[in-house]
Amino acid sequence: MRFTFDEQQQELAEVARSFFVSGAPMDQVDAGPEAARKAWGHAVEALGVHLLGVPEEFGGVGGVVGLAAVLEQAGRVLYPAPLLTSVGYANGLLAALGGVAHKVLRDVAESGRAAAVVEDPAVRLEGDTVIGTAAAVVDAELADDLLVIADGAVVHVDASEVRMEPREGVDPSRRAARVAFPDVLGTVLARDAGEAVTLARRRAQALAAVEAVGGMRATLDSVVEHVSTRQQFGVPVGSFQAVQHRAVDMLLELDRATAGAYHAAWCVDAEPETLAWAAPLALVTAASGYGSVARAAIQLFGGIGFTWEHPAHRHFRRSVALASQFGTADQQLDAVHAAVGAIRPESVAQESTY
Numbered sequence: 001m002r003f004t005f006d007e008q009q010q011e012l013a014e015v016a017r018s019f020f021v022s023g024a025p026m027d028q029v030d031a032g033p034e035a036a037r038k039a040w041g042h043a044v045e046a047l048g049v050h051l052l053g054v055p056e057e058f059g060g061v062g063g064v065v066g067l068a069a070v071l072e073q074a075g076r077v078l079y080p081a082p083l084l085t086s087v088g089y090a091n092g093l094l095a096a097l098g099g100v101a102h103k104v105l106r107d108v109a110e111s112g113r114a115a116a117v118v119e120d121p122a123v124r125l126e127g128d129t130v131i132g133t134a135a136a137v138v139d140a141e142l143a144d145d146l147l148v149i150a151d152g153a154v155v156h157v158d159a160s161e162v163r164m165e166p167r168e169g170v171d172p173s174r175r176a177a178r179v180a181f182p183d184v185l186g187t188v189l190a191r192d193a194g195e196a197v198t199l200a201r202r203r204a205q206a207l208a209a210v211e212a213v214g215g216m217r218a219t220l221d222s223v224v225e226h227v228s229t230r231q232q233f234g235v236p237v238g239s240f241q242a243v244q245h246r247a248v249d250m251l252l253e254l255d256r257a258t259a260g261a262y263h264a265a266w267c268v269d270a271e272p273e274t275l276a277w278a279a280p281l282a283l284v285t286a287a288s289g290y291g292s293v294a295r296a297a298i299q300l301f302g303g304i305g306f307t308w309e310h311p312a313h314r315h316f317r318r319s320v321a322l323a324s325q326f327g328t329a330d331q332q333l334d335a336v337h338a339a340v341g342a343i344r345p346e347s348v349a350q351e352s353t354y
Helices: 007-023 033-047 064-077 083-097 100-111 194-229 241-270 272-300 302-306 312-325 329-341 345-351
Strands: 115-119 124-126 129-138 145-150 153-158 163-167 176-185 187-190
Touching (some): 083 145, 100 153, 129 145, 194 312, 272 302, 272 329
């Protein structure tokens, strides 16, 4: 497969890059929830991010590949707004559920509200009442709506009805909170939502992989610029073979991650049945590669790479967070093995015949 953006997707990516580069200084990405809310509002107003990847019948625009192009650019600057959690995961879950969930999705598209998904076995559903406490919900503090996955159902809860306590995480640019549900009455969107949840999670995994690609690309670009200008013994350090080999290894990691991430994003709309293996494979590849690239960058930047003020550690922190946001690497690989093992050999043979 040869994958390239069409004209509209390319233009969207360029507009997004210009927006994020000018509107997201690196020293503001972990400035706290108020700054993140402003970032979300700015992205909604300027880019209409809340509409991306939402089906047109609900007021949205473009497909998932277009959303992926924007998320890659957001990943380059570690944009602090809840793009992955709200637009990538929550909106995908609402679209997959159908029924009354589509009304909620339409309301979200019209209002620009942010949503977060709550997944914790300690949270349960009794009738229409949500009970329990979720230990850590990413971007919960920024959400207006919560989609609670409990006992096989999905429940819509107003975020103002719950109690939240901020939690310190490895990635300060993507905050989490402890969310307590003191017998909160919600709107049950679906009682048997297993298939929809699985599809939405795979969609989010694919988009998380694309976000990681953005971070990898920005990190590699900054390293290449640094080793091309930093001099030792009267020559750029990039002229040393050991540094060149390290940079090539980083480029290979980026190429592998890019191929897998955009293939998975394309599958969301074109071949959703392929997501069972494409999405977790893309995420584990991208998250692992992102971590390798960020670690190499910290070393290649020398002494400044180890400082708090330098952005290298922020990308490393984001790589760690993405690697565990949708399960461990072993869990992702187990999902890949199970999906590939379920493919019938004769169907593979037929598809491979030219």
